[in-house]
Amino acid sequence: MGTPAISAKGLAVKAGRTVILQPLNLSFSSGEFVGVLGPSGCGKSTLLRCLAGLQSASQGQVLLGQRPLEQLSSEERRKIGFVPQDDVVHGSLRVDRALTYTGRLMGLQGDELTNRVTQVIDLLELQERRTVRTDRLSGGQRKRVSIAMELLGEPQVLFLDEPTAGLDPALEDSFMSSCQKLCRGGRTLLMSTHVMQSLDCLDLVLVLLKGHLIFLGPPQEGLRYFQVPSLTMIYKGLAQQDPLQAQQRFAASPLYQTYVAGRTP
Ligand SMILES: Nc1ncnc2c1ncn2[C@@H]1O[C@H](COP(=O)(O)OP(=O)(O)O)[C@@H](O)[C@H]1O
């Protein structure tokens, strides 16, 4: 792999004496769509927030390309987008006006602003909703607007924390394929979720168990690794597993060599 879009070296998080994330080495390429899975409380949001530079780690370093996050200028920081789990879209503006307003706050203006707004509306398939007030949208549509807002800044790496929470399975499918589209052209997308039907769109699945990395690899490999017909079924088995043993089992697997060790610069 060439220079990764985003990577972490020895990233670990503690709160007092409690270890929230065990030391992790991760590297993701440009254009990769990565799902971060695991039971509630396993550290998904913490991992995404650290990778996005919204939370400082207790140890280790995160690099955007080859640059440590703490050395980025505010302009370079805009290359990282983050959509939190809770809605960030408030108020009663129309979708297009809300986006225009956000774009203006980001320093866009004139034709560039108009074009960028049209572009993100198209990309998130919000054309038919463009004149609807944001407080009249469904949860899934509002999530698309939150993502569209982040995309106005043209981030290279975009984090979505549990964006599919509350979507029914049919909507989840179409949402996942829109996300897959966002990766075309080289954007890296990391999305956390605790339940998910449609994993086929993902390039890589990362599974955390109580802060331990217990799997990283393509979704199909995940099915083989956990010996389940669908990744929604791994959780039942995980409840009985010792996180440290599960981590050690993965560290000894060929997948670890390929997707973790083999990617560590
Ligand atoms: N500031 C904090 N202090 C102590 N514990 C925390 C703090 N923030 C999160 N945690 C704990 O860290 C663990 C991981 O949390 P989180 O990353 O939100 O998990 P997830 O997103 O997978 O549900 C949880 O057990 C949570 O209770």
Ligand SMILES: [Mg+2]
């Ligand atoms: Mg979370």
